Amino acid sequence: xxxxxxxxxxxxxxxxxxxxxxxxxxxxxxxxxxxxxxxxxxxxxxxxxxxxxxxxxxxxxxxxxxxxxxxxxxxxxxxxxxxxxxxxxxxxxxxxxxxxxxxxxxxxxxxxxxxxxxxxxxxxxxxxxxxxxxxxxxxxxxxxxxxxxxxxxxxxxxxxxxxxxxxxxxxxxxxxxxxxxxxxxxxxxxxxxxxxxxxxxxxxxxxxxxxxxxxxxxxx
Amino acid sequence: xxxxxxxxxxxxxxxxxxxxxxxxxxxxxxxxxxxxxxxxxxxxxxxxxxxxxxxxxxxxxxxxxxxxxxxxxxxxxxxxxxxxxxxxxxxxxxxxxxxxxxxxxxxxxxxxxxxxxxxxxxxxxxxxxxxxxxxxxxxxxxxxxxxxxxxxxxxxxxxxxxxxxxxxxxxxxxxxxxxxxxxxxxxxxxxxxxxxxxxxxxxxxxxxxxxxxxxxxxxxxxxxxxxxxxxxxxxxxxxxxxxxxxxxxxxxxxxxxxxxxxxxxxxxxxxxxxxxxxxxxxxxxxxxxxxxxxxxxxxxxxxxxxxxxxxxxxxxxxxxxxxxxxxxxxxxxxxxxxxxxxxxxxxxxxxxxxxxxxxxxxxxxxxxxxxxxxxxxxxxxxxxxxxxxxxxxxxxxxxxxxxxxxxxxxxxxxxxxxxxxxxxxxxxxxxxxxxxxxxxxxxxxxxxxxxxxxxxxxxxxxxxxxxxxxxxxxxxxxxxxxxxxxxxxxxxxxxxxxxxxxxxxxxxxxxxxxxxxxxxxxxxxxxxxxxxxxxxxxxxxxxxxxxxxxxxxxxxxxxxxxxxxxxxxxxxxxxxxxxxxxxxxxxxxxxxx
Numbered sequence: 001x002x003x004x005x006x007x008x009x010x011x012x013x014x015x016x017x018x019x020x021x022x023x024x025x026x027x028x029x030x031x032x033x034x035x036x037x038x039x040x041x042x043x044x045x046x047x048x049x050x051x052x053x054x055x056x057x058x059x060x061x062x063x064x065x066x067x068x069x070x071x072x073x074x075x076x077x078x079x080x081x082x083x084x085x086x087x088x089x090x091x092x093x094x095x096x097x098x099x100x101x102x103x104x105x106x107x108x109x110x111x112x113x114x115x116x117x118x119x120x121x122x123x124x125x126x127x128x129x130x131x132x133x134x135x136x137x138x139x140x141x142x143x144x145x146x147x148x149x150x151x152x153x154x155x156x157x158x159x160x161x162x163x164x165x166x167x168x169x170x171x172x173x174x175x176x177x178x179x180x181x182x183x184x185x186x187x188x189x190x191x192x193x194x195x196x197x198x199x200x201x202x203x204x205x206x207x208x209x210x211x212x213x214x215x216x217x218x219x220x
Numbered sequence: 221x222x223x224x225x226x227x228x229x230x231x232x233x234x235x236x237x238x239x240x241x242x243x244x245x246x247x248x249x250x251x252x253x254x255x256x257x258x259x260x261x262x263x264x265x266x267x268x269x270x271x272x273x274x275x276x277x278x279x280x281x282x283x284x285x286x287x288x289x290x291x292x293x294x295x296x297x298x299x300x301x302x303x304x305x306x307x308x309x310x311x312x313x314x315x316x317x318x319x320x321x322x323x324x325x326x327x328x329x330x331x332x333x334x335x336x337x338x339x340x341x342x343x344x345x346x347x348x349x350x351x352x353x354x355x356x357x358x359x360x361x362x363x364x365x366x367x368x369x370x371x372x373x374x375x376x377x378x379x380x381x382x383x384x385x386x387x388x389x390x391x392x393x394x395x396x397x398x399x400x401x402x403x404x405x406x407x408x409x410x411x412x413x414x415x416x417x418x419x420x421x422x423x424x425x426x427x428x429x430x431x432x433x434x435x436x437x438x439x440x441x442x443x444x445x446x447x448x449x450x451x452x453x454x455x456x457x458x459x460x461x462x463x464x465x466x467x468x469x470x471x472x473x474x475x476x477x478x479x480x481x482x483x484x485x486x487x488x489x490x491x492x493x494x495x496x497x498x499x500x501x502x503x504x505x506x507x508x509x510x511x512x513x514x515x516x517x518x519x520x521x522x523x524x525x526x527x528x529x530x531x532x533x534x535x536x537x538x539x540x541x542x543x544x545x546x547x548x549x550x551x552x553x554x555x556x557x558x559x560x561x562x563x564x565x566x567x568x569x570x571x572x573x574x575x576x577x578x579x580x581x582x583x584x585x586x587x588x589x590x591x592x593x594x595x596x597x598x599x600x601x602x603x604x605x606x607x608x609x610x611x612x613x614x615x616x617x618x619x620x621x622x623x624x625x626x627x628x629x630x631x632x633x634x635x636x637x638x639x640x641x642x643x644x645x646x647x648x649x650x651x652x653x654x655x656x657x658x659x660x661x662x663x664x665x666x667x668x669x670x671x672x673x674x675x676x677x678x679x680x681x682x683x684x685x686x687x688x689x690x691x692x693x694x695x696x697x698x699x700x701x702x703x704x705x706x707x708x709x710x711x712x713x714x715x716x717x718x719x720x721x722x723x724x725x726x727x728x729x730x731x732x733x734x735x736x737x738x739x740x741x742x743x744x745x746x747x748x749x750x751x752x753x754x755x756x757x758x759x760x761x762x763x764x765x766x767x768x769x770x771x772x773x774x775x776x777x778x779x780x781x782x783x784x785x786x787x788x789x790x791x792x793x794x795x796x797x798x799x800x801x802x803x804x805x806x807x808x809x810x811x812x813x
Contacts, residue, residue, distance in 0.1 A: 030364050051291045052283055054302045055265075058274040058474070061281040091649045093656075105285070114289045152648065159647050175642075182641035183287075186655070187280035192636055194652065197661045199598030199635055200276060202467035206433075206600075208405030212593040 051113045064101075064108030071111040072103075079128045082143050086155050087178060088185050089148075094194035097185045105184035106177070120176050127173040130158075130166075147206055223266050223331075223500045229533060230499065233259040235715035235804065236520050238506045241333030243541035243777035245488030246376070246794045249303040250801035252374075252497035253452040259533060261504040261522055264302055264329030265541070265585030269336065269485050273299065273477040279637045283686035287638045295637075297645035299329035299337040299475035299483075309688035320734060323574075323679075323696035325545060331502060332485035333543065334744065335790070337473045339601055340430040340481050341628070342382045342791040344373050346391030349785035351510070352672075355615060356622045359672045360573075360753050360782040363754040363763040366393065372795035374399055375459070378441050379456075380482040381463070382602045382796070383600075384428030392607045396580065399434045404468070409589055409663050410604045412696060417606065418723035422714075427605040427628070430482035430791070431472065436460045446715075451495075459491040468599030471541055471635070473607040481600075501505040504531075507691050508554035509538050509563050509773060517563075519772045521687040537772045537804055537813050541797065545574060545679055548749035549694050552681050564767040569760050570750055571679045571694075577745035578625060578669035578700075579738035580708040584719035584726040589631075590663035591681070597632035604629055608786060621706040625669030625716070625755035625786045666716065670786045671704050673748055677740065698740035705733025712736045745776035745789050767798035772813050776800050 753759025
């Protein structure tokens with residue numbers, strides 16, 4: 001993969017064109033929506049065929065569910081919120097991911113009518129199911145009833161590469177969950193503050209780097 | 221006269237301009253400010269950047285966090301309306317199945333066209349760029365040189381507002397003192413690159429962008445641009461006072477509701493409309509230029525997209541500025557018994573020698589930028605660039621490719637989007653801390669290089685495919701030559717060296733240019749197809765963008781480009797459109813048009 005793809009979120013539009021390449025490739029590679037296997041609890045899931053169209057109203061704020069219906073079952077939604085908080089627990093810097101409704105964004109993502117997002121649906125549902133199954137297997141209780149330490153011990157098995165307790169697929173499923181959750185978290189106001197983003201605020205002049213920042217890289 | 225509906229269309233106009241982007245906007249501006257009655261036909265819908273631009277929306281405010289989708293291929297908040305690499309119902313085709321020979325064609329369907337979302341990089345072609353054949357024996361010379369265009373670069377820069385600096389580097393022209401607006405300061409990563417690139421012989425200097433770093437001098441510029449024309453001066457002064465300076469906050473690709481950057485819809489069209497001399501008809505898809513029995517253009521026939529009706533309108537002069545490929549398409553579709561190969565095509569060169577810019581990207585992680593103290597790095601894209609630096613080595617034949625490139629930067633602590641945090645291992649509070657450490661510590665470089673026109677890159681009418689309006693579509697042939705492929709490989713090698721010099725660990729650059737280079741059309745610097753030249757049998761247009769065959773027909777988009785320098789084409793499109801429009805005014809005064 002071109003190295004720029006991984007930088008994409010922080011780069012100017014010129015590099016977004018790079019990201020287009022893989023996106024278009026993915027689009028042409030699949031008509032995945034029609035082939036989605038029915039999943040326990042969401043067997044009625046029928047993806048919306050239409051997206052937001054080529055001329056949506058741009059100067060407006062949207063929330064998950066505005067363009068297509070969400071599709072996680074209540075229990076999947078609860079589990080997704082817990083996994084979001086394993087990834088992004090509340091700490092001194094920012095609140096928990098679930099309090100920022102990141103799990104609703106995951107629902108929006110996997111319910112979307114576009115093939116890129118649709119291809120994440122099964123891996124993410126499988127990830128949720130795996131966490132629940134491991135919780136039952138290891139602690140004889142659902143994810144919602146076990147301790148934070150117990151949850152983390154499950155996560156340890158998928159967060160750092162495959163091992164005796166988790167297959168390559170389970171690790172990969174988790175990384176898709178994490179990709180969507182992290183994108184969801186860091187695009188909230190609280191997440192942007194957490195990461196140290198202070199743009200999107202008008203200022204009369206562009207001040208350039210602070211003295212502190214210049215010193216940091218040895219330029220002052 | 222305003223944005224009109226079909227039933228408000230006058231039976232005839234002085235000039236019909238097809239297209240509303242950089243070329244069409246500039247043409248309409250120059251003509252209407254001098255009293256000419258103009259009709260502008262736009263294939264897309266009316267568009268108002270003041271009310272429609274997503275100025276402060278975050279990615280979190282957009283569906284799917286604003287990520288690219290087939291509906292919005294540059295992301296949800298990108299200004300593009302009803303288009304992108306595909307336009308519903310308006311296909312184009314490829315002559316070859318070979319992915320290396322694919323041409324990608326970006327088309328919006330909106331007033332102002334691609335000017336609404338472009339990068340605003342505004343570099344002048346230099347003296348070498350107009351005489352490439354004389355320099356290395358490849359491609360074509362233009363029938364004009366830098367001195368012919370320089371006064372128009374001055375005018376366009378004053379009109380639209382361009383920031384930058386004069387550095388006096390080879391083939392990188394200075395603007396006269398007082399024209400450029402002050403450039404913004406460089407970001408940390410840009411300064412770090414400057415330090416480490418200098419020993420490699422690379423000059424990191426302020427880029428030129430059509431963005432107001434400060435407000436324009438509305439008291440003095442109008443008189444310089446329109447001497448002796450009080451009304452034009454007054455209109456322009458008002459238009460300039462309606463533009464604010466950049467507030468360094470948001471992404472220019474969304475457009476700009478405070479009019480701080482150039483887009484046709486905020487800079488060219490408002491004063492042109494204020495003259496009362498401009499009618500703009502949106503949703504009008506030009507099919508062909510109509511001609512009389514003497515072979516002179518009589519007007520334009522178009523499809524009114526709202527009713528599907530075919531409509532004809534008369535004009536003394538027709539200016540095509542529909543984008544270079546779309547203008548070639550209109551000419552090829554303007555077939556008659558007299559012109560069976562299409563209009564203005566006695567040379568057989570309409571659609572030939574289409575060009576894009578050579579593009580290759582490469583990025584890396586720079587440890588020195590980790591944990592950078594928090595500060596704002598938003599606003600106005602990359603603030604610096606590296607102009608081509610190996611002119612002497614190249615002309616001495618030492619590089620293996622004949623033309624140069626410049627380097628654009630992508631760095632900084634920009635608005636988080638999908639992908640943020642995804643590459644960092646782990647979970648929980650420790651993971652969150654690591655994400656903070658790495659945020660903004662990557663640098664991307666984009667090479668933008670000159671392509672030499674070649675016989676294998678052209679467009680023609682597809683004999684079988686029509687769009688939903690019944691208009692035959694374009695079929696593209698595309699092939700990069702060794703010059704471009706080697707140039708692209710050189711780009712990635714250079715970028716890897718810069719990243720290494722900055723203390724980063726670059727990935728492996730492509731050895732083969734085929735892997736490094738972007739597809740034809742992908743940089744969206746589509747030019748050529750109706751090239752200008754000194755001889756009527758070797759070109760479609762003369763030096764005034766005027767058809768050799770049809771004297772009252774002009775092509776004022778990038779179609780006339782006889783070469784495509786590494787410099788981004790929009791500024792030159794505007795300069796040549798202004799120059800051609802001055803020629804039209806003069807010929808009208810003389811009674812020749």
